[in-house]
Amino acid sequence: MSGKIKISISESSLNIVSAHEFVADPAHGAVDSFVGAVRDKNMGRDVLGVSYDVFESLAVKTLQKMCEDIRDEYDGKINIYISHFKGRLDVGGISVIIAVSTPHRAESFSACRKLIEELKHQAPIWKQEHYTDGDSEWVQGHALCQHAQEHSHEDEHKHKKHAHG
Amino acid sequence: MIKIDVRLFGAFRKYGENISLSVPSGSSMQEIKNKLAEELSLTEMDLINDSAMANDNEIIGSDFIFTQDSELAILPPVCGG
Numbered sequence: 001m002s003g004k005i006k007i008s009i010s011e012s013s014l015n016i017v018s019a020h021e022f023v024a025d026p027a028h029g030a031v032d033s034f035v036g037a038v039r040d041k042n043m044g045r046d047v048l049g050v051s052y053d054v055f056e057s058l059a060v061k062t063l064q065k066m067c068e069d070i071r072d073e074y075d076g077k078i079n080i081y082i083s084h085f086k087g088r089l090d091v092g093g094i095s096v097i098i099a100v101s102t103p104h105r106a107e108s109f110s111a112c113r114k115l116i117e118e119l120k121h122q123a124p125i126w127k128q129e130h131y132t133d134g135d136s137e138w139v140q141g142h143a144l145c146q147h148a149q150e151h152s153h154e155d156e157h158k159h160k161k162h163a164h165g
Numbered sequence: 166m167i168k169i170d171v172r173l174f175g176a177f178r179k180y181g182e183n184i185s186l187s188v189p190s191g192s193s194m195q196e197i198k199n200k201l202a203e204e205l206s207l208t209e210m211d212l213i214n215d216s217a218m219a220n221d222n223e224i225i226g227s228d229f230i231f232t233q234d235s236e237l238a239i240l241p242p243v244c245g246g
Contacts, residue, residue, distance in 0.1 A: 125245025
């Protein structure tokens with residue numbers, strides 16, 4: 001049956017097979033997935049790993065709402081699986097999996113792209129990078145409060161932020 | 166006075182898991198943020214002003230007035246994925 005949504009925050013390794021099994025649907029000829037992994041460099045610094053902090057209750061609700069909005073947009077003809085990691089990962093570790101299935105490929109590509117962009121901008125999730133020199137820093141991100149969002153739009157052309165991932 | 170329990174996330178984690186504030190009933194969001202900055206001995210307000218406050222269900226609007234004990238979370242700019 002179409003229109004299935006599964007959201008999870010996991011402290012165990014994420015599994016792409018589970019994602020694809022969940023979205024599989026006899027009426028859907030396309031499955032698209034996005035897998036986010038920890039990169040070994042960011043902003044010119046050598047990264048050893050990343051710790052992910054998550055406000056779980058609100059993150060699940062935010063992601064669920066995002067998915068329901070997209071399901072409405074596609075008249076229910078979409079299955080969505082999102083799982084985000086919480087805790088510390090080494091370089092190469094999988095931080096997020098999004099899988100989407102739809103009847104045809106164009107909708108799958110489009111929905112999957114939209115979901116990862118919205119997740120990065122809206123879900124209450126943070127990452128702290130750990131560097132080879134022993135230092136650690138919280139990565140700059142996207143403000144959720146209205147005041148800061150307006151301020152950030154004004155400054156958009158002056159400053160370009162590069163976040164990990 | 167009312168009690169506001171604030172859970173700390175992201176860059177605020179270095180101050181602990183949570184902090185309890187005592188503020189007058191009728192305090193605004195900005196007054197809660199100012200009190201939080203004072204309790205954490207923050208010298209610059211950029212991070213706290215760029216942060217949202219939320220309960221378990223939603224982001225709370227900046228014009229919200231607090232009249233009863235509340236459990237909140239302070240959410241610095243996000244960067245999941």
